[in-house]
Amino acid sequence: xxxxxxxxxxxxxxxxxxxxxxxxxxxxxxxxxxxxxxxxxxxxxxxxxxxxxxxxxxxxxxxxxxxxxxxxxxxxxxxxxxxxxxxxxxxxxxxxxxxxxxxxxxxxxxxxxxxxxxxxxxxxxxxxxxxxxxxxxxxxx
Amino acid sequence: xxxxxxxxxxxxxxxxxxxxxxxxxxxxxxxxxxxxxxxxxxxxxxxxxxxxxxxxxxxxxxxxxxxxxxxxxxxxxxxxxxxxxxxxxxxxxxxxxxxxxxxxxxxxxxxxxxxxxxxxxxxxxxxxxxxxxxxxxxxxxxxxxxxxxxxxxxxxxxxxxxxxxxxxxxxxxxxxxxxxxxxxxxxxxxxxxxxxxxxxxxxxxxxxxxxxxxxxxxxxxxxxxxxxxxxxxxxxxxxxxxxxxxxxxxxxxxxxxxxxxxxxxxxxxxxxxxxxxxxxxxxxxxxxxxxxxxxxxxxxxxxxxxxxxxxxxxxxxxxxxxxxxxxxxxxxxxxxxxxxxxxxxxxxxxxxxxxxxxxxxxxxxxxxxxxxxxxxxxxxxxxxxxxx
Numbered sequence: 001x002x003x004x005x006x007x008x009x010x011x012x013x014x015x016x017x018x019x020x021x022x023x024x025x026x027x028x029x030x031x032x033x034x035x036x037x038x039x040x041x042x043x044x045x046x047x048x049x050x051x052x053x054x055x056x057x058x059x060x061x062x063x064x065x066x067x068x069x070x071x072x073x074x075x076x077x078x079x080x081x082x083x084x085x086x087x088x089x090x091x092x093x094x095x096x097x098x099x100x101x102x103x104x105x106x107x108x109x110x111x112x113x114x115x116x117x118x119x120x121x122x123x124x125x126x127x128x129x130x131x132x133x134x135x136x137x138x139x140x141x
Numbered sequence: 142x143x144x145x146x147x148x149x150x151x152x153x154x155x156x157x158x159x160x161x162x163x164x165x166x167x168x169x170x171x172x173x174x175x176x177x178x179x180x181x182x183x184x185x186x187x188x189x190x191x192x193x194x195x196x197x198x199x200x201x202x203x204x205x206x207x208x209x210x211x212x213x214x215x216x217x218x219x220x221x222x223x224x225x226x227x228x229x230x231x232x233x234x235x236x237x238x239x240x241x242x243x244x245x246x247x248x249x250x251x252x253x254x255x256x257x258x259x260x261x262x263x264x265x266x267x268x269x270x271x272x273x274x275x276x277x278x279x280x281x282x283x284x285x286x287x288x289x290x291x292x293x294x295x296x297x298x299x300x301x302x303x304x305x306x307x308x309x310x311x312x313x314x315x316x317x318x319x320x321x322x323x324x325x326x327x328x329x330x331x332x333x334x335x336x337x338x339x340x341x342x343x344x345x346x347x348x349x350x351x352x353x354x355x356x357x358x359x360x361x362x363x364x365x366x367x368x369x370x371x372x373x374x375x376x377x378x379x380x381x382x383x384x385x386x387x388x389x390x391x392x393x394x395x396x397x398x399x400x401x402x403x404x405x406x407x408x409x410x411x412x413x414x415x416x417x418x419x420x421x422x423x424x425x426x427x428x429x430x431x432x433x434x435x436x437x438x439x440x441x442x443x444x445x446x447x448x449x450x451x452x453x454x455x456x457x458x459x460x461x462x463x464x465x466x467x468x469x470x471x472x473x474x475x476x477x478x479x480x481x482x483x484x485x486x487x488x489x490x491x492x493x494x495x496x497x498x499x500x501x502x503x504x505x506x507x508x509x510x511x512x513x514x515x516x517x518x519x520x521x522x523x524x525x526x527x528x529x
Contacts, residue, residue, distance in 0.1 A: 012500050014432075014454065019494040062494070067486040069513055073494035088497040 009092040010116050017075025017087040021059040023113055023120070028070030029056040033137050035066050037130065050125040051136045057113065057122050059084075074113060084113040084122075147355060150348040151402050154180075154206070155442040157344035161201035162445075169445035171198040171315055174416060176206075177443060178313045179251070179290040180352045181396035183389065184272055186257075186311035187294045188421070193317050196253050199292045203251040206349060207342040208289065211249035215260045224254075224264055225279060238280025247277035250287050250346055257293035258304050265307050272310045289349055298420060309419075312389050316421040352399050359395035360405045367434060368394065371414050374430050380423045390417045400442040412438040412450035454496070458505040461491055465508045469515065485512055 024032045033056060036044065047060040058065065065073070074084040080099035085091075091098055091114065102112055102119065109121035158176055162169045171187065175198070178185045187195045196212055203210035213224055222228065226245040228238060242248050246268075254260075260268065270278050272291055277284040291311075299305055361368075372387045382390075393413035398406040412435050418427045428435075428450070435451035439459045448456035465488050473481050489512045492505065501509070 012497065016495045019490070063487070065490060067490040067493070067516070069517065071493060073490070075494075086497070087494045088500060 008098070008114075008116075010089045011092050013088055013090050017077060017085065019062040019065060019073040019075050019087050021057065021074040021084050021113075022065050022068075022071045023057045023074060023084075023115070024055070024068060024071045026054050026070075028068050029054055030137070030140065032056050032058070032066065032068045032071065033133050033140075035068060036128065037133050037137070039066075041130065044128050044130065047128055048125045049128045050122050051132075054140055055120075056136070057120070057125065058128075059125055072115065082111055084111070086115060089116065146351065147399070147404075148402060150344075150351045150355075151400060151442060153344040153348045154352065154400065157205035157342075157348075158202065158442065160341060160343045161198070161205040165194070165198060165201065168194050168198040168317070170449045171195065171317065172202050173443040173446040174313050174315055175199055175202050175251075175290055175292060176349075177393060177396050177400065177413065177446065178292075179206075179349050180356055180400060181312075181392040182289075182353055182356075183312040183392060184291045184293065184310065185313040185315065186308060187292060187315050187317060188296070188298060189294070189317035190296060195292075195294045195317065196255060199251065199253040205342065206251070206344045206346065208251040208346055208349075209249055209287070210251050210253075211244075211246045212253040212255070213246070214255040215257060215264070217259050217261075219260060219264065221261070221263050221267060221279070224260075225267060225277065228280070232281075238282075240277075240279050240282045242277065242282070242284060246288075247271065247284050247286050250289050252288060252291045253294065254291065255294045256296075258295050258299045258308070265304075269307065269310065287346075289346065289353075309383070309386070312386065312393070313416050314419060314424070315416065316424065352396075355404070356392070356395045356399045358404060359398045361391055361395060364394060364406045364408060364411060365391075367408060367411055368414065371411065371431055371434060375418065375423075375427055378426060378430055380418060380427060382418070386417060386419075390414050393417060397440055397443065397447075401440050408434070409437050409439050409455065411435060412440070412447050412456070415450040416446070454500060455502065457495060458502045461488060461495075462505050462508045464488060465512055469508075469511055482516060485516055488512060489516060 046064050047058050049056060049058045051057075073087045075087040076083070077085055077090060077095055079095035083099055083102060102114070103110055106112070106119070106121070109123065111121065111123060113120040113122055154176060158172055161172045165172065175185055189195060200210060200212065213219075215224075224246050226240045226242040226247065229241045232239040240247070246252055267277070267279055270276050271286050271288060275286045275288055277286050293311055299308055368391060372382050372390075375382050390413070393416065394406050394410045397410040397413045398404070401410065411431070414431065415424055415427055415435070418424045437455055438447050438451035439455035440447040441459060444456060444460035444463055448460050465485075468481070468484055468488065489509065492501070492509050492512070496505065
């Protein structure tokens with residue numbers, strides 16, 4: 001999975017977006033995977049996810065998303081619905097233009113998570129399985 | 142009056158509100174607004190479908206404050222005697238028309254009148270005197286009423302002009318919807334537990350009277366320009382705020398200040414203006430128009446109403462912090478720990494999804510640190526980080 005750096009200024013939101021996903025890195029990612037492994041299989045079916053080295057992204061119903069210290073919760077802004085954004089931040093530029101620029105310049109990598117430090121594609125998110133989680137854990141511990 | 146008495150009365154009413162809200166789902170704002178209106182000396186109109194726990198919320202705050210409570214469902218054929226009391230027949234034989242008011246509305250301290258606009262002209266005219274002047278007049282009976290707050294309920298706002306004029310006596314307006322689907326389990330659980338619940342008096346009418354008196358002494362000078370500007374903005378947007386309503390709005394601002402423990406009104410009290418806007422659509426519009434003004438909203442005693450009015454960060458932070466502290470201070474037995482930890486995780490998630498390192502208020506950050514320590518089993522090594 002590739003990530004690209006893009007310099008964009010961000011501002012705090014007065015009203016946070018409702019969460020529909022979460023992204024974790026490093027220790028938070030380890031903690032999240034350990035927590036997911038403690039869930040029953042039926043509960044794992046509530047989520048879709050994708051993992052990379054020292055990174056795990058999880059999507060699902062906001063009220064079901066697990067909590068882990070250091071997680072970044074993500075939501076969708078109505079003005080750029082195809083991109084996941086941190087729930088408490090928004091880019092300081094017209095959102096429709098930003099979304100269009102992303103989709104035009106990185107068409108094959110959509111959809112995206114846009115964070116202050118990086119843009120991350122997550123197109124391969126799928127239902128998570130215990131086997132995949134255990135594999136990720138063994139490769140990232 | 143001493144600061145200590147003010148704090149005591151505010152804390153008592155806050156506990157009464159919390160007691161009334163226990164196991165109540167999505168009706169916390171209504172309970173808080175009844176308390177606010179009682180302190181402001183005003184009345185509340187609730188508009189919502191039948192079966193949406195309107196009377197239950199009012200009944201609870203009456204019990205929690207030890208108020209003498211009267212409740213009635215009006216119909217087109219309801220007789221005045223059903224609300225105000227029967228004519229005293231003994232006196233009638235002497236040619237004197239007096240009303241026996243024992244146990245009836247004229248002696249109530251908190252009243253709930255369902256389907257209020259179905260009342261006859263005779264009922265509504267007599268009610269006007271009680272609402273406006275706290276005086277019951279009927280025949281030879283003239284009685285000072287101890288009514289602190291009357292809550293009227295209806296399925297919809299009246300279209301008839303004469304009824305609209307009567308409705309205007311209810312300064313505070315709240316529009317309620319049925320409980321949303323994700324909360325149905327909580328509603329069922331809360332409703333079941335409610336049936337077994339005994340209410341405790343946490344406050345009294347004396348507390349409310351004291352706070353009302355103090356509200357009259359609140360300094361409004363620093364916010365009066367913002368109140369005036371808000372009224373201008375609302376009127377410019379086509380929202381009709383009468384001069385009478387504009388003046389009375391100040392009473393809600395003063396009541397909010399007192400319930401937050403202050404004798405000086407601040408910008409953070411202006412969320413109350415939203416609840417004086419007459420219709421649901423106008424309140425939604427008003428929330429947008431006054432969004433910036435309400436960004437600093439919060440209230441320690443009325444956190445749900447403040448947050449709902451403004452969707453403000455400070456108000457949300459106060460509500461979450463109060464909820465967290467209540468949970469953290471009530472650690473259950475071992476067998477209930479997993480469910481308790483799930484609730485703590487839900488709160489931690491709400492904090493991390495709603496605030497970042499720049500926007501989280503210090504009080505909430507401290508509460509979050511306690512939550513993290515509890516959830517991570519008191520680990521001292523992990524620094525409780527909040528991302529972004």
